[in-house]
Amino acid sequence: MSKSKSVVLGMSGGVDSSVSAALLKEEGYDVTAVFMKNWSEEDDDGVCTAAEDYLDVVRVCEELGINHYTVNFEEEYKERVFSYFLSEYEKGRTPNPDVMCNTEIKFKAFLDFAMKLDADYIAMGHYARTLKKDNHTYLLRGVDENKDQSYFLSRVNEEALSKTLFPIGNFKKEEVRKIAEKYNLSTAKKKDSTGICFIGERDFNKFLDSFLFTKKGDIYSVDGEYLGEHSGLIHYTIGQRKGIGIGGVGSGEPFFVADKDLEKNRLIVAQGLGNPxxxxxxxxxxxxxxxxxxxxxxxxxxxxxxxxxxxxxxxxxxxxxxxxxxxxxxxxxxxxxxxxxxxxxxxxxxxxxxx
Missing domain, CATH: 2.40.30.10 (Translation factors)
Structure with a gap:
């Protein structure tokens, strides 16, 4: 009998990676679960979600009878993802650290780690698929349009994707929940995590202010009219509506961020959704x-x-x-x-x- 293929699965403690583990085991893979520790600071309530998530990984692995390990990528994460995040905000831009995390950590540092364990594949609980055709590996959207995560994988190279399995890519979220219940997994009803992993549920502006210097400045309309004061340009992103703090002016329609003038420390806003x-x-x-x-x-x-x-x-x-x-x-x-x-x-x- 041929030896079963080995796969190292990145487990986050959520229902998606839990079901991925169950499906891989059912398909006959030799599964090893690895919890990636990328960030360990506490949130505003003094809770370290990484510690809670790890306990969920342990529970699910015990329920499925698979081995689990923890690997610490905090240093790599701070160097390759968090420093990029901060430098982009300093330049007045709005980065996407989740894309960078996939590129630099999950499909680089984690992949390297898995290959040292002589794994045949790595696996992730992303809603995405791959297609092998004409000696190439293509990245496809996940079947669930509302959960498709191909966007976040758009800077992962073909070589990494050729060694990756996405067990839930062909399922919709509600189906994934049902599979979790079928296997009696303790994460079946766990709510999805939201936001950037190192910020979680805490106040985003407060978090930014603890790392970056920011100063108040003027708000001007696109027509050059002074409208008030902003709290620091890093707190705003192009197209933003909420939190600008201007009301009862002009037509009464809401204002949206149109631009940022870093040189003059000015926030430029436009009134009305139809403003060109x-x-x-x-x-x-x-x-x-x-x-x-x-x-x-x-x-x-x-x-x-x-x-x-x-x-x-x-x-x-x-x-x-x-x-x-x-x-x-x-x-x-x-x-x-x-x-x-x-x-x-x-x-x-x-x-x-x-x-």
Whole structure:
């Protein structure tokens, strides 16, 4: 009888990775679960969620009869993800640390660790799929449109993806919960974690202020009218509506962040959702990254300017070592530092960082 394939599964303590473990075991893989410790500070209530999540990993592994380990990537995380997060905010941009965490930690540091254990594969509880075709590995969206996480994997290279299994990629969230109940897993009803892992449920602005210097400044309209005072440019992102603190002015419609003037420390706002200053018909992306192969340009595709954005039709072309992206329809809230992810149907082609 041939030896079963070994897989090292990244377990977070949530229902998705718990069900991934159960499915892999059912398929006959020799599963080893590994809890990645990337961050261990307490939240505002004095709770270290990493410690609680680890206990859930232990419980599920005992329920399934699989081995588990902890690996500490805190140093790598601070160097490769957290420092990037802070430097981007210092430049007045809005980064996506979850994309960087996948690129640098889960599919680099973790993959290296797993390969040292002579694993055949790594596995993750992401809602995504891979397709092996013509000696290539393609990244596909997850079947569950509401949970699809291909956006966050858009800067993971093909070699890493070729060694990765996504056991729940073909399932919808409600099906995953049912599978967890079928296996009597203790995480079956655990609520999904929200927000960036190192911030969790705590106050985002307060967290930023503890690491970065910020000072108050003026708020101006796109027409040059002084409207009030902002609390520090790092607290705002392009397209933001809540928390600007201007009311009862002009037409009475809400204000949205249109731009940030770092030199003058000014927040530029536009009134009304239909204000043309909030919309862009094109953008430049830096650091283009293509997962499987560089496409032929000009490239007609769809893309998402942030995780929860809808797919928009666009044309991508090369501009020196960057990309110029022209949208079929003007898009609101195109934000420097965010990731613009490109798709051909269900295939995730790659991404660029909005400049």
């Amino acid at each position: 200053a909030l919309y862009k018909s094109e953008t430049i992306c830096e650091e283009p990254f293509w997962i499987t192969k560089t496409p032929t340009f000009p490239l007609r595709c769809t893309g998402k300017i942030r995780y929860r954005a809808k797919d928009e039709p666009m044309v991508v072309d090369v501009l020196n070592d960057e990309l110029i992206v022209k949208f079929d329809n003007p898009i609101k809230g195109v934000t420097p530092g965010q990731i613009l992810v490109f798709y051909d149907g269900d295939i995730c082609l790659g991404s660029g960082i909005i400049k």
